[in-house]
Amino acid sequence: MQLRFEEVGKHFGQLEVIKGFSGEFAQGELVALVGPSGCGKSTLLHLVAGLEKPSAGKVLADGRPISGPHPSRTLVFQEHALYPWLSLQANVAMALELQGVSRQEAFELAQGWLERVNLKGFEDYYPHQVSGGMRQRTALARAFIAKPEVLLLDEPFGALDALTRMALQDVLRELIEEHQPTVLLVTHDVDEALYLADHVLVFSARPAKVLQTFNFTHCEKSHDLSEFAAERREILRLLGIKTEVAHP
Amino acid sequence: MSQQRRLTGPKKYVAVVLAVLFILLIWQAAAWSLPDFLMPGIPTVLERMQAAVQEAQFREGLLGSMSRLGSGYSFALLFGIGFGLVGGVLFFFREILRSAIVILQSIPSIAWVPLFLIVMGFGNLPIIVVVALAAFFPMALSVMNATESVQPVHVSAARVMGASRWQLLRRVYLPAVMPELITGAQLAFGNAWRALISAEMLIGFGQGLGRSLAYSGEIADMTGVMMNILVIAILATLIDQVVLEKFKQRVLRYQYV
The missing domain is CATH 3.40.50.300 (P-loop containing nucleotide triphosphate hydrolases)
Known part of the structure; x- marks a missing residue:
């Protein structure tokens, strides 16, 4: 664009x-x-x-x-833009869910994206449980998942x-x-x-x-x-x- | 998470048990030092309670009280959350609502009883409305204040992802205010419960807990008075500490991991 x-x-x-x-x-x-x-x-x-x-x-x-x-057109913020009440996977999936993708499909794709940014195994962690670097990786996955x-x-x-x-x-x-x-x-x-x-x-x-x-x-x-x-x-x-x- | 500031597990239970024992001790001490017809002891009251629970009339009264509480309280929750969320987002509406609440909240809910009794007639309705009114204010206020302080970056992030207004409310504002919402619901429950008992005592409809307590007082049946007070305390504690507390830990699971 x-x-x-x-x-x-x-x-x-x-x-x-x-x-x-x-x-x-x-x-x-x-x-x-x-x-x-x-x-x-x-x-x-x-x-x-x-x-x-x-x-x-x-x-x-x-x-x-x-x-x-x-x-x-998506925006990645400095920090604290992940939702503390959602797991990392749910945070990434939300980008798709807001566009009407079904919850199940969004979660499956989110898992792939977390793997892509080297966060395999951290799907169910909440943002406050992981480091700042991992939070920003999640934020990147959340931005890119919506293509x-x-x-x-x-x-x-x-x-x-x-x-x-x-x-x-x-x-x-x-x-x-x-x-x-x-x-x-x-x-x-x-x-x-x-x-x-x-x-x-x-x-x-x-x-x-x-x-x-x-x-x-x-x-x-x-x-x-x-x-x-x-x-x-x-x-x-x-x-x-x-x-x-x-x-x- | 930094230092753990909450007491958890067995220690918390020990604290609760100690508190209960302390209250019972004061009661029993009063019973020992006063004549029986003025202050019955714990065993006498427990016996009476056991007998009362087997009476159909008492159980029906209890059920009536609970259904009045349930209708009034859930009405207040629904409208409190709704108004609170909308008030938090539309800030002109928020100021109107906040001022109205501050004025209306200063009126003890029981003061409405004479008015409602005449307007709505003798029955369930005036009690339910008083309960709803008492619970609505703290509910709406806490949700509204929490909505106001939702982090702008959380809202922006969702807007950037294409969230509609409804999705913003449902997926961002609601979960963001959930901790304060639950605290508000617990506060509202306390108000609702007090309003229920006092309205029932005053209106004297339906053989509920408040009515039963007032009646025991009128005939100077102190065992009945203490029994009703005990039931009131047990029920309130069960609802607040077990039902609402469990709900809180379930919904706010992310805060406890």
Whole structure:
């Protein structure tokens, strides 16, 4: 699914969060949005998810304006978005049940998806019984089971430790390669953006404006990101982080 | 889960048994120090209870009380949950409902009896309505407050997965408020029970528990008074601690694992 933003603006009361944002993302692209906290990146995702409506401009999915949530565009939250009263399997199955799939079929498919994210044997556990990494694996399974055409990731691994995060980035990458959704990834982790994304958009503070776009299409990547050192330094500089030792 | 803060298993039962023994001890001490016609002892009252349970009239009265409680209480549960959920989602309606409840709740439910008695006539109905009224307020309030504090991310997640409004209520709001709903139901049961007994004592319809207690008092039959009080305590404890508590542990199983 192709996404297009036309002069999109969004304000909450007096607070202007996004101003005149335009952009076009092709089917199957993975775009990372990085920028200071509270600059409106998450709001962009909510606009695409249909949870919010733009105050100005248009957000189009395959040329049609987005009028509300639809299972073809799904959102993965940072954490605590699983339902504590449902087992991991029931959490994943719920994505299908809400679309009218029978309980039995949904549970069978959910079991397969849990296996796919290496959670075989944890079907009957409740979210509070497993680690944060396992919860986010479940959240990924819940997102992918509905075969979304657009996947919106709102700091999906922000609450995890560095090693767990890298393992999950690999899981996510495999899933994306298999299913080819268009992905918008909001992250604070520049390395995560470099590792996963085809394009990295660096945003200014509120109201969000794109400062610079970096393209990495057709790059073979591993977690050793040393060949992207120059881009990394530039992105950090744009975000206002010191990258050089000051000489007296 | 961090530290276990609940007493579970045998320890909890020991605590309950100790509490019961403590109450019985105070009663028996009073019976020893007062003359028999003022305060009968435990054995006398138990004997009377055994005899009463075999009387058809007493059993019918008991059944009448339970059916009035059942109708009033289930009515209150149904409407309390319904209004609470809707009130939690529509916030203008919520403020109206909350203000109305705060005002109406300050009126003791028993104060409605004269009005209902005249409007609805002598019979089951005024008692049922008083019971329902007494149970409705805590039920609606606790469900409404809980609905208000359902985590937005849980709602958003379901909307993103394509949930309809009805599915949101059924699959997100209802299970999310379940812990407070059950606490509210237990609170509501206490209110309903008190309202039932006092309304029956006042209205004196149908030979129920309240009527039987009031009558024993009128003829100064203290064994009868204590027997009725004992039955009231036993039934309430059974319903609250066994039925509602078991229901809670079943529905909130995820909190206990």
